Amino acid sequence: MSRRKGVYAAKVKRATHMLFFKRHMKPGVKGWELHKSLGADYPKVLDVLDDYLKNLDLQVKIVFEEGEKLHGEKPTVDELDKARFYATLRGDLTPKEAKMIGWRVDDLAGLAVTVSYIISKRGQASRKDVEDLLAEKIPGWKVGLNLDRYVRYGYLTEDENGLVYLDWRTRAEVDQKALIDTLLSVEKQSQLSTETKEQDGEEESADEAREELNES
């Protein structure tokens, strides 16, 4: 192995440690921390790591302070230093897998509705409206608990006026454009087919609720 390759391999290792293991209260690393630890060529190191992670269905995700970069727009060094870097999943999870990482179908669907609704309201909505919307399909006693959980995990943030906003985790984990595009392209036909599935799913949800009550 050439010396240069060796240096890069060591930097990729260090970058992996920094990205995968939580160093602060929140996961992820700030660009300037990587800059300090890996040197000025840290974007290149992360490119190599990202390439490597492809095989594992993972990726290095950059969340810029000023929001998403337009396609093809190259970030400046300053923007990269201020951005936050995460290791995230690259592909899609199946509903079964989502359940395996600790999410109930109802809770995740509730999160999907909440996030989409807040996006539709241009980034902020009243908690009461979100609660009413969720209460249409989720038992009332669970709505408040779920919203509190989304806030606790960092998907949402709430202010003293009862308004909820998207928070850091949504910005890091949810491809908002893909979510909205897919939601808008939902055909009536596919809905009809899912409605029937939903009836089957309701039995499952009832089991889950029973399970949850037993746990508590």
Add this chain to the structure above:
Amino acid sequence: MQAQKSAKRDAKKGREKLQRIVAMLTAIEAHQVDPFTLNVDEILQVVREYFPEWKKTEDLTLDAETIHHLASVIKQQSEWVKSRSNSLYTDPFLLEEKINQTGKERMLAIFLHAWRPIVELEQISIRSLIEAMRYWQTLVPLSERWKELAPGEVATGVVSRDELVKQRILGDKIFSEELEQFWQELKTAVEQKGENGKMRYWDFIGADTYERTVERAFFTSFLITYGYATLEIHPLEELMFIKAFDKPQTKARIEQVVSVPIAVTCDDWQKWKRGEME
């Protein structure tokens, strides 16, 4: 004579037209009017038409003001177009309708298509375990540590405000007044010694004595907390600047408030005195 009168009349008319245009542009800037109701070419034509008439400074200022407001409205127009053309912009009603129509399972499938959960691990390693063990071995038992810290018994009593001032626990002015005065001092310092409306944090808090420096750092922290000033931190270069606001700011909770611990040690103060903080 006749020509002079007519030129005067034209200038007056032009002035009125420009004032009307400025009023309209200001309304657009204040989001009271749709920016696209404006005919930019027409306005430029008016500005061009009357420009040769302007001889006085105030007329030329009005002309410049019109162009300035016009540029700002054009910027607003471009931002509007950018926002609408942004791929995330969709009709909120349409989106809401879709959310209401879409079933729970389908919604979940859509979300899973856009959800990329963060990989985060909290795991102990052999190395950190060994380090933790070493720390534990050198850690003095609580009973001994508490012995050192045990305070002696002190008789309680009443202290007057004057006595507190004498002991330098309280200042002799009301805190808010002192803060207000400190804010003015910051504004003047930034104006005189700063660049681009900001100055080095240490250049502001630094004083002849270490005690005075700590006191200034203490007041500065309140200026920042209460929204009279803000910090600009460049972590990589390890630079810190302070900026004064013209009016106290009260930020909405959209932006998360963060605490920045700043150590003001005697070593740092000495470094600053020797000019090594550059």
